[in-house]
Structures are given as C-alpha cells and as structure tokens.
Amino acid sequence: MATTTSSELTAPFLLLLLLAAVARSTAELVNLTLLTGAQEKGAVCLDGSPPGYHLQRGFGSGRHSWFIHLKGGAWCNTIGSSRNTIEDCSYRKMTYLGSSTLMGAVEFDGILSNDKQLNSDFYNWNKVVVRYCDGASFSGDAEAQDTDGSTIYFRGLRIWNAVLDELMEKGLASAKQAILSGCSAGGLATLLHCNDFHARFPKEVSAKCLPDGGFFLDAESLAGERYSTFFSEVVQLQNVSEVLPKDCLAKKNRTECFFAAELVKSIKAPTLIVNSAYDSWQIQNILAPAESYHGVSWSGCKSDIRNCSSSQIQVLNGFRKQFVDDVKVVKDKKGWGLFIDSCFYHCQLTEFPWSPWNSSASPELGNKTVAKAIGDWYFERSQQVKQIDCEYPCNPSCS
Numbered sequence: 001m002a003t004t005t006s007s008e009l010t011a012p013f014l015l016l017l018l019l020a021a022v023a024r025s026t027a028e029l030v031n032l033t034l035l036t037g038a039q040e041k042g043a044v045c046l047d048g049s050p051p052g053y054h055l056q057r058g059f060g061s062g063r064h065s066w067f068i069h070l071k072g073g074a075w076c077n078t079i080g081s082s083r084n085t086i087e088d089c090s091y092r093k094m095t096y097l098g099s100s101t102l103m104g105a106v107e108f109d110g111i112l113s114n115d116k117q118l119n120s121d122f123y124n125w126n127k128v129v130v131r132y133c134d135g136a137s138f139s140g141d142a143e144a145q146d147t148d149g150s151t152i153y154f155r156g157l158r159i160w161n162a163v164l165d166e167l168m169e170k171g172l173a174s175a176k177q178a179i180l181s182g183c184s185a186g187g188l189a190t191l192l193h194c195n196d197f198h199a200r201f202p203k204e205v206s207a208k209c210l211p212d213g214g215f216f217l218d219a220e221s222l223a224g225e226r227y228s229t230f231f232s233e234v235v236q237l238q239n240v241s242e243v244l245p246k247d248c249l250a251k252k253n254r255t256e257c258f259f260a261a262e263l264v265k266s267i268k269a270p271t272l273i274v275n276s277a278y279d280s281w282q283i284q285n286i287l288a289p290a291e292s293y294h295g296v297s298w299s300g301c302k303s304d305i306r307n308c309s310s311s312q313i314q315v316l317n318g319f320r321k322q323f324v325d326d327v328k329v330v331k332d333k334k335g336w337g338l339f340i341d342s343c344f345y346h347c348q349l350t351e352f353p354w355s356p357w358n359s360s361a362s363p364e365l366g367n368k369t370v371a372k373a374i375g376d377w378y379f380e381r382s383q384q385v386k387q388i389d390c391e392y393p394c395n396p397s398c399s
C-alpha cells in the first residue's frame with residue numbers, strides 16, 4: 001500500500017520538477033523591490049502602500065543597456081461603485097493593481113527573457129518591470145475620500161517620477177542604450193512618458209520608446225458610445241493634466257490629449273508602435289463591451305475572431321480603418337516604426353501568457369516576426385520598419 005502510494009506520487013512529482021525546470025530556463029521569477037521613501041514623496045499606490053518594481057541586472061555587453069517595462073491593467077474611473085470591477089478604484093485598491101501588499105514575484109518572459117535563444121537582442125540587458133498600482137497609466141495626481149472614510153491615492157505621476165529617479169541612481173543614469181516599453185495601460189503610459197524618459201539622457205544615448213498594445217482608439221461601441229466618455233472620467237477623477245503635452249492642450253481638451261492618436265504627434269523620441277489593428281482587448285472592451293449588444297450575439301466573435309460572422313468582420317474592419325487612419329500620422333516620422341498586424345492579440349512582447357514573442361505563433365509582417373522587427377528598428381539594421389498589415393484574414397502567420 002505504502003509503496004504504491006509513493007510511486008503514484010513520484011511520477012507526477014518528477015514531472016512537476018521537470019516542468020518547473022523547463023519553465024525556469026525560459027522565464028525567470030524576479031522578486032519585488034519596494035520604492036524607498038515612497039510615503040515622503042507621496043508616490044504611493046491607491047491604498048497608500050509603496051509602489052514596486054522588479055529589477056534584473058544586465059550582464060556582459062548588456063551591462064549598460066536598460067529595458068524598462070510598465071505593466072498594464074486597464075483604468076479606474078469611479079469610487080465606491082457597487083460593481084466589483086477593476087474600473088472601480090475602491091475595489092482595485094484591494095487587489096494587486098492597487099496595493100503592493102498583494103504583489104508577488106513576476107516571470108520575465110518574451111522580450112524580458114534572459115535566454116539568448118529566445119531573445120537574442122535584449123537577453124543580457126538590465127530589465128525592469130514597473131508594477132501598475134495607480135489606475136491611470138502612471139499619470140494621475142490627486143487624492144480623494146473612499147466610501148469607508150479612508151484616503152484613496154491617485155499618484156501615478158509621482159510613482160513614475162520616483163521610480164525613474166531611483167532607477168537612475170541604480171545605474172540607469174549611465175545607460176548607453178535604453179528602451180521604455182509597456183503593455184496595454186502601460187503601453188499608453190509609455191506614450192505619455194516617452195518625452196520625459198528621453199529627456200533624462202544625454203543626446204548620445206539611444207533612448208527610444210516601444211508601446212505594446214497601448215494605442216487605444218476613441219472608437220464607438222456597438223451602442224454608439226465613444227471610449228472618450230470613459231477616459232474623461234478617469235482624467236477628471238485622477239486629475240490627469242501635467243503629463244499631457246502642452247501643444248496638444250493648446251488645441252484640445254485633456255481627454256482628447258490622453259489618446260494615443262494625439263500623444264504621438266508630440267513625441268520627440270524614436271518610437272515603434274506595436275499593436276494589432278484588431279486588438280483583442282479593444283474589440284472586447286471598447287467596440288463590443290457586454291452592455292453594447294443584446295444576448296450572446298457577440299460572445300463567440302469576441303472570444304475568437306475565427307468565430308465572427310461576415311457582418312461582424314465588417315464591423316471589425318471599420319474599427320481597423322479607424323486604427324490605420326489614427327496611426328498613419330507617424331508614417332513620415334524619422335526613426336519611428338510601425339508593427340501593426342491583423343492578428344487577434346492584445347500585447348505581443350510579454351505579460352500575457354499567450355504572448356507570441358519569437359515563437360511559431362508570432363505574426364509576421366514583411367517576413368519579420370515582432371522580435372526581429374524590434375531589433376532591426378532599435379539598432380537601425382534596416383531602412384524601414386513600418387508595416388501595416390492587410391485586412392483580416394489575409395495574413396497566414398496569424399495563428
């Protein structure tokens with residue numbers, strides 16, 4: 001009896017060890033570092049706890065190269081709404097998106113991987129993942145009273161400044177090469193902070209920006225509601241203002257200037273925009289949120305683009321057209337790049353478990369995977385990395 005049990009236990013246990021070893025060789029777990037002096041600077045998460053980041057030191061020829069990744073996780077626009085969603089800041093405050101007391105280690109995969117086979121251009125760089133705990137793309141500056149009388153802090157802008165200052169002291173200041181990146185709400189934050197990032201380095205440093213899945217559209221939902229209705233609540237609640245480009249604010253209101261289509265016009269640093277024109281998150285949450293249609297008509301299409309009917313594809317193509325029109329403004333910007341595929345992805349560099357970084361699932365544009373395109377753009381190995389894919393389903397590399 002006892003021997004049977006132990007042998008029954010052993011096989012799965014060994015398999016687990018093996019799987020753990022395989023996982024470790026591709027994606028390393030990196031511990032959380034809390035920002036020092038956060039409270040004095042007022043640079044705190046929604047619940048007042050210090051923000052955090054994960055730092056993996058570079059090595060060899062990557063010792064003076066830094067890759068900064070801002071994590072995503074949507075936005076919050078209300079206090080004490082009865083719906084328990086991350087759109088409510090009071091609820092978010094009790095999750096890892098609002099409190100560092102609930103954050104653990106993170107896996108460094110995709111472009112963060114230190115495996116030379118998987119990530120030949122950046123594997124040995126210093127890499128930092130900055131945790132997202134303010135709910136407004138690292139951009140708000142205010143505080144408010146929560147429903148239980150406690151304070152709720154909207155200090156994204158201070159978090160950005162304090163974390164970057166601390167990283168500068170930890171070696172970022174002597175970087176020779178640097179990239180600011182981020183996924184989703186962190187991709188938008190990359191656009192919002194790109195000029196500040198670039199300005200922190202002397203001219204000879206190659207500092208560039210790489211927003212992934214951060215090009216959110218002010219599109220209409222199926223019910224005709226524009227996304228700016230939601231963004232304007234975030235902007236007002238969290239007092240997003242200082243981060244917005246002055247030249248935009250001279251012409252437009254704060255909400256309009258919070259959109260990628262406006263931000264890119266003011267960005268001075270070379271930037272490569274990585275985004276699907278059929279961004280799965282935007283289709284699910286901006287174009288076809290649950291409240292914008294009746295019944296289950298869109299649920300299959302939203303979960304998998306292959307399940308969309310031809311009339312639904314027409315609607316998605318309308319979204320794509322707006323995307324292409326919005327993103328086109330950067331086509332002539334020198335040193336800029338576009339990797340706008342037509343696959344059904346949100347982020348493509350890291351962070352999502354299904355991120356297709358340099359794998360057989362990786363979309364190709366002009367015969368390049370996103371991994372190859374980023375290296376070519378950053379190191380200026382090829383003339384142009386400006387690709388906008390044709391309409392779905394024309395690209396056979398979309399898996």
Ligand SMILES: *[C@@H]1O[C@H](CO)[C@@H](O)[C@H](O)[C@H]1NC(C)=O
Nearest residue numbers: 029030031032055056104105
């Ligand atoms: C990460 O944290 C764990 C748990 O506190 C600790 O055992 C481990 O040594 C840490 N790893 C590094 C690289 O510091």
Ligand SMILES: *[C@@H]1O[C@H](CO)[C@@H](O)[C@H](O)[C@H]1NC(C)=O
Nearest residue numbers: 117118119120121358371372
């Ligand atoms: C992608 O993976 C292949 C095979 O492991 C590797 O040879 C190549 O260098 C990788 N490319 C990039 C850009 O990381």
Ligand SMILES: *[C@@H]1O[C@H](CO)[C@@H](O)[C@H](O)[C@H]1NC(C)=O
Nearest residue numbers: 141142143157239240241242
């Ligand atoms: C709004 O943000 C600006 C700039 O960060 C700051 O000066 C101002 O005090 C903030 N307003 C409120 C009400 O917190």
Ligand SMILES: *[C@@H]1O[C@H](CO)[C@@H](O)[C@H](O)[C@H]1NC(C)=O
Nearest residue numbers: 226228232252253254255256
């Ligand atoms: C900002 O501009 C948009 C579009 O022009 C408009 O719909 C919105 O009401 C304006 N928001 C505010 C707060 O003025």
Ligand SMILES: *[C@@H]1O[C@H](CO)[C@@H](O)[C@H](O)[C@H]1NC(C)=O
Nearest residue numbers: 299300301303304306307308
């Ligand atoms: C989507 O289509 C696949 C087959 O292509 C099917 O297995 C799946 O159940 C469908 N999903 C939904 C939500 O309809």
Ligand SMILES: *[C@@H]1O[C@H](CO)[C@@H](O)[C@H](O)[C@H]1NC(C)=O
Nearest residue numbers: 364365366367368369386387
């Ligand atoms: C991609 O590769 C194929 C086959 O090698 C070639 O025929 C085609 O012209 C290439 N396309 C581009 C855009 O370079």
